[in-house]
Amino acid sequence: TYAWEPATYLSDPAISNPICNPESDITYTVTFTDVCGEVVTLETEVEVVTVDFDLPEEYSFCDGEQEQINVPNPNNYNLLWDNTPAVFPFDLTEGDHVLLVQSDDCEQQFLTNVEVLESPEIIWDDEYFACENEEVFIDASFPGATYLWHDASEENSFTSEVSEPIALELTGANGCSTNYTGEVIIYPLPMPNLPELIELCQGET
Secondary structure, eight states: OEEEESOTTBSOTTSSSOOBOOSSOEEEEEEEEOTTSOEEEEEEEEOOOOOOOOOOSEEEEETTSOOEEOOOOTTOOEEEETTEEOOSSEEOOSEEEEEEEEOSSOEEEEEEEEEEEOOOOOOOOSEEEEETTOOEEEEOOOTTOEEEETTSOOOSEEEESSOEEEEEEEEOTTSOEEEEEEEEEEEOOOOOOOOSOOOOOTTOO
């Protein structure tokens, strides 16, 4: 019979060749009786070799943008991104991904999730029209958003009574922004040109 101590991380401490999966370095002793009936005690040290690599568990970027992953690899490990040789930097795609890091002695998997965040969108016209003495009202409301207009105002709406270019930076609660540009056009009121007096000879028009 065999008796391994400690039994921690061993598949079976009572067999000659248990499988061990320690999280850090550990020393085991095994006691058994040999064929001559002698009790023998042996000691072995298990050294856990770790792969020194830093991969964030999450990445996120706004839609309409493109995020690249560029992880330092000072030890020149062999890297497989989703089972494909990885050459940094490269463009990220949304979803769960596996990076397999291979050293001379070990390999280790790192998991990361890539999320594409939605940018805020509102109904927006390139041109807004009104007649003189009227005003243009633009409602840019979006839940949880912040607003920065061309005139540095920060309201969720904008009112104008003059012809002017306009712009809005709309930032959602997730930090993603959408930029809008447009123009307010105010038409002057028609002014008929009618003389105060019109003289006609009889029979003329």
